Amino acid sequence: MIFVRSVLWPGALVLLLTACQPQESEKAEIATDELATANAGPIKTASLEGQWVVVNFWAEWCAPCRKEIPELNELDKAPDIQVLGVDFDRHEGAELTGVIDRMKIQFPVILEGQVGDISLPWPSVLPVTYLIHNGTLVDTLQGPQTQQGLLKKTASQ
Secondary structure (H helix, E strand, O other): OOOHHHHHHHHHHHHHHHHHHOOEEOOOEEEOOEEEEOOOOEEEEEHHHEEEEEEEOOOOOOOOHHHHHHHHHHHOOOEEEEEEEEOOOOHHHHHHHHHHHOOOOOOEEOOOOOOEEEEEOOOOHHHOEEEOOOOOEEEEEEOOOOOOHHHHHHHOO
């Protein structure tokens, strides 16, 4: 029994330490020259270079999503930060603009057909916020975010 412990413990420690290593950043490329939005007109992808791009997946039925919307509205006013929203429920047309109005979203919401042009995984929980800088996915955040917390994250990178 002591032998098994002495062999397994170092192996478990190695696995634990390698699992805790920081992972390499992933590319978060936008495969189009401009993104169509439901509420802000087209966004030229070249205008996002050098900025932090904060992509937030939300849904109207998601209480934590509704809680963070005012924070994201304020964050979108910060220099060198562009917030982009994605409706998890994939509404389109008047239905989407109605949801945007009801949720009082002021930042651009990407149209359903454009979401695939951004190389980000579709989330399995909400809300999810992706932080992208210079085409690199820097962080994936789950749960409601605050303006202050996101400003700290972008300033520390």
